[in-house]
Amino acid sequence: DAEITQSPRHKITETGRQVTLACHQTWNHNNMFWYRQDLGHGLRLIHYSYGVQDTNKGEVSDGYSVSRSNTEDLPLTLESAASSQTSVYFCASSESRVGETQYFGPGTRLLVL
Amino acid sequence: QQQVKQSPQSLIVQKGGISIINCAYENTAFDYFPWYQQFPGKGPALLIAIRPDVSEKKEGRFTISFNKSAKQFSLHIMDSQPGDSATYFCAALVSGSARQLTFGSGTQLTVLP
Numbered sequence: 576d577a578e579i580t581q582s583p584r585h586k587i588t589e590t591g592r593q594v595t596l597a598c599h600q601t602w603n604h605n606n607m608f609w610y611r612q613d614l615g616h617g618l619r620l621i622h623y624s625y626g627v628q629d630t631n632k633g634e635v636s637d638g639y640s641v642s643r644s645n646t647e648d649l650p651l652t653l654e655s656a657a658s659s660q661t662s663v664y665f666c667a668s669s670e671s672r673v674g675e676t677q678y679f680g681p682g683t684r685l686l687v688l
Numbered sequence: 689q690q691q692v693k694q695s696p697q698s699l700i701v702q703k704g705g706i707s708i709i710n711c712a713y714e715n716t717a718f719d720y721f722p723w724y725q726q727f728p729g730k731g732p733a734l735l736i737a738i739r740p741d742v743s744e745k746k747e748g749r750f751t752i753s754f755n756k757s758a759k760q761f762s763l764h765i766m767d768s769q770p771g772d773s774a775t776y777f778c779a780a781l782v783s784g785s786a787r788q789l790t791f792g793s794g795t796q797l798t799v800l801p
Contacts, residue, residue, distance in 0.1 A: 608788075617694070617777055617793040618732070633788070665731050675720050675781060677789060679731030 577602040581666050581680040589688055594653040596683050598666030606669040607649040608677065609633075609641060611662040618665065624649055656687045691715050692780050694792025701799050707765035709795045711778035714759065718780035722789070723752065723763050726775045735776070736763070768799045 579600040588594050598607065605626045610618040620633030622641040630641050638660060640652045653660055663684050667677040694711045701707045713721075722737035738745045738752040738761065745752045751764040765772055778792040 610791075615697070615793055617791040618789075619791075620788060623788065667731075675722070675737070675783060676734050679724075679733065681729070681731050 579666060579668055579678055579680040581664075581683050583683060584681065585684045587686045587688065588656050590656060590658060592656050594656050594685065596651045596653075596664055596666075596685070598649050598651065598680060599647055600666075600668045600678075600680075601647065602668055602670075602678060603646060604668035604670055604678075605646065606677075607643070608667040608669075609639070609649065609651045610665045610667065611635065611660075612665060612682070613662050621651065621664075622649075653685075658687050661685060661687045691790045692778060692792045694778050694795060696795060697793065698796045699798070701768045701797065703768065703770060703799055703801050705768050705799075707763075707768045707772070707797055707799070709763045709776055709778070709797070710760065711762065711792050712758075712760045713780050713790075715780070715782070715790075716759070717782045718790075720781045720783050721752070721754065721761050722779050722781070723750075724777045724779060724791075726777065726794075728774075732777060765797075768797075770799045770801050773797055773799050 582597045608623045609621040619635045624630050624643040663682050665682050666680040669677045692713050723735045724732035725735040726732040736747050736750050740756045749766045754761045776795045779789045
């Protein structure tokens with residue numbers, strides 16, 4: 576069965592360190608998204624991609640970057656982790672033509688000390 | 689700027705009761721309105737969705753009511769069950785162009801046995 580996976584599921588890091596969160600989907604979807612989830616804010620879009628070599632900034636992109644070298648993966652990098660980036664991160668994907676239903680991964684819980 | 693406002697933040701309902709969650713949007717270009725359900729430790733998953741050309745959509749115990757003139761939509765869960773206890777997010781999207789979902793802040797539903 577097609578799926579979307581994230582790793583690691585839990586991560587503790589220190590302020591200032593670079594952190595990369597992995598997202599891998601086997602749906603063969605062109606659209607991929609990264610969100611962060613914080614209490615009271617719902618899901619906020621960090622970055623998104625509509626295909627290989629395409630990346631776009633979302634609502635809360637400062638301090639984050641992504642790269643898309645193939646269809647299956649969209650890693651999220653925190654350049655210099657800050658305590659404000661402690662959150663739960665979700666990756667999602669959707670079909671390119673319709674693009675309405677997004678399929679979410681299980682999430683990565685990140686703690687920045 | 690929060691384009692989709694969701695209320696209440698939390699909701700406690702007795703088993704068999706009706707759960708009602710409300711959302712209001714600002715952007716009149718939105719033309720697809722999904723609801724996502726999220727269980728603890730899991731990613732959100734599509735529950736039900738509606739387009740503005742209909743005023744109501746029902747799937748089992750779940751119903752979306754849509755009021756285009758008021759720019760409001762709501763989720764009704766009939767005969768609520770303890771297994772419905774989860775966080776519910778409303779969302780909105782402009783089909784075709786951006787394919788980006790704008791989420792509400794979420795409602796934590798607890799159904800008491």
